[in-house]
Amino acid sequence: MLKRISFFSAFLLVTLACGAGTTQPTDLLTPEPTPTDVIFPTPTPEPTVPPTATEIPPTVEVSAPIPQEGYGPDNFPANVNPLTGLVVDDATILDRRPVSVKVNNYPRSNRPQWGLSLADIVYEYYHNNEIPRFHAIFYGQNASQVGPIRSARLFDDYLVDAYDSILNYGSADFRIRDRLAASGYGNRLVVLLEGSCPPTPVCRYEPAVLNYLVSDTAELTKWVTNLGVENGRQNLDGMAFQDQVPAASQGQVDRVYIRYSYAAYSFWEYDPGLRIYYRHQDTREDIGGAGEGYALLTDRLTGYHIAADNVVVLIIPHFYNHYQPPSNGTPAVEVVDMNFVGTGKAYAFRDGQSYELEWVRPTDGSTIYLQYPDGTRWPFKPGTTWFQVMSDLTLLEKVETVWRFQFAIR
Template sequence: MKKPLYTLILLALLMTACGMAAPAATPTPTELILPTATPPPLPQTQTPTLTPTATPSYPPEGYGPSNFPTDVDPLTGLKVTNPALLERRPLAIKVSNLPRYVRPQWGLSLADIVYEYYTEEGTTRFIALFYGQDAEMVGPIRSARFFDVNIIRGYKAAFAFGSAYVVEMNRLLNAEFANRLVLEGASSPLTRYDPNGTNDLVVNTADLSAFITQKGIENGRQNLDGMSFKLDPQAGGQAVSHIYARYSAAIYNRWDYDPTTGKYLRFSDTVDDVDNHNEQYAQLTDRLTNQPIAFDNVVVLFVTHEVYSTDSHGNKIYDILFSGLGTG
């Protein structure tokens, strides 16, 4: 019998237009805590410097949800440096988050959108969408889960991943997008990189897109209408200075708002916290760019997770229901 439970998905939008300018009246900052015990005071930590960038000229009516200009990324609402990149499919890439030695990962700071979601045994993984800019290296790439189907289908993306358990692989291979799945192989753009004896699987997004085209798969601009973007925050909102999300004793994180840059900075767990009283964090950076992981918007979605079955090791396999109405 399937057992529904409710948990959260973190959706981080790296380069969206919202939140780049302060409203006329700034509310008192608060903390958003999801779902965890009251967090300890924030420690003093040494963090990389994130350089503020100039706010681009932006129409007051914003962009979207349709009729985006040809040089505006419909996943971010911002003009791109190279509009030719928008004449292709988005690229979805599965990225590891545990064990902790996989951090910092490569390429996350260059993604348009990153989803973090629960997998099993108290862990999470990322699925990152690259569209408006390329990354020379993304990884470490890991295995797929049922949830990834929603992202591939919703964004009409090609999908690079490491493997999948048999029931999850069957769902991927039997989907209408099966020809857009990219695994490691003789002619694959996915390669091994072994700087510290970890034998990581990585990919260059430009090579990944070219590979899709070489396979004869339609790789032109897709209809990605649906999102709306405005520069000014929505009236009546409440400013949030910290967001805490706890998945388990092994995976917990927080996002700190940086008023200088208008971005949320990611801090991740550094030790297991079994009793909820010893959370310790380090700022997450990008191993490719050496820049902090910083997002203009962080969206938290509460969705139903159903136990679909168990794998050969007894781990629960979850099916995340990602359609219909819900709380965010």
């Protein structure tokens, strides 16, 4: 049951940045044991039941036919979402900024999360101490409940800049707060930990038991607008969409593994009947010979399995803004930054095919797009996209129709 309790009204990140202290990033796991020589342990996926019709994500059915030439990268019709290439039922929903929410995935007891199946775009990227987290972007539709909400990281600065979005998160390391506070968009950062809801858009789910922070994306939009923040339609040009399967594929790939650490790993499996990828998430830590274990990731709000029309692996240089090694049983302090401007390597998966491409973000204010090595724009399949952010030290193993990405930062 959703219980609405009191919040302290810390809306502007600048306010939070004034707080003293030298807190370290949260959600630290036990340090990883000494690695073995095996880079990609043999997975042991657990049997899963194929999704039923009621579990198919809503983006599988397109509300209007897609023209053969597709949409984008610019001059989108007023009723076409530039982040999905899909026609929306009510074009006025696009007359606002996208809403981004930081969603937790660890500890595993936080699953299933709320609202992920309704996001247009989700970025998963490494946070610290062996774990990643989700940055979910909502634009073409709202979610009445999103969460559990957790803290921000430096990479969120690039994403807010890229999508001109509102960002809802729960606290951050002081170094991260300082960076976001100096960004120029502090009035679009919603950091609400206490107060009453409504009128605030963030609530506590079962505060006496689970005590998870959750939010409502429509209410976040209203909240920021009522504060006098400019919240009209933004220029989100950049992505191109086409339903026809693109040429120049590197071949069929049915399964894409993403491994951030012994504790955090997943894979995407292609369903040729529905032309989507289903997300399978870790169920245990792969230590002591346990091997990998998986289960389908679901959405507690909608009941849908988490799925994507496009899965894109972005190779982006990672480096430490701050690193303090573990000492006397205290985990390492990792504040990770990246360089997400310019170009870099990308691997895209759609319609069961693989593509080796380049990601492009020309300036700080640009959205991302993908291109072939010759500079030709690569078209996304209309629908949702999950970006898997990996480092330039990431290892890739290809075995027939299975690709495995192993993250590394040091």
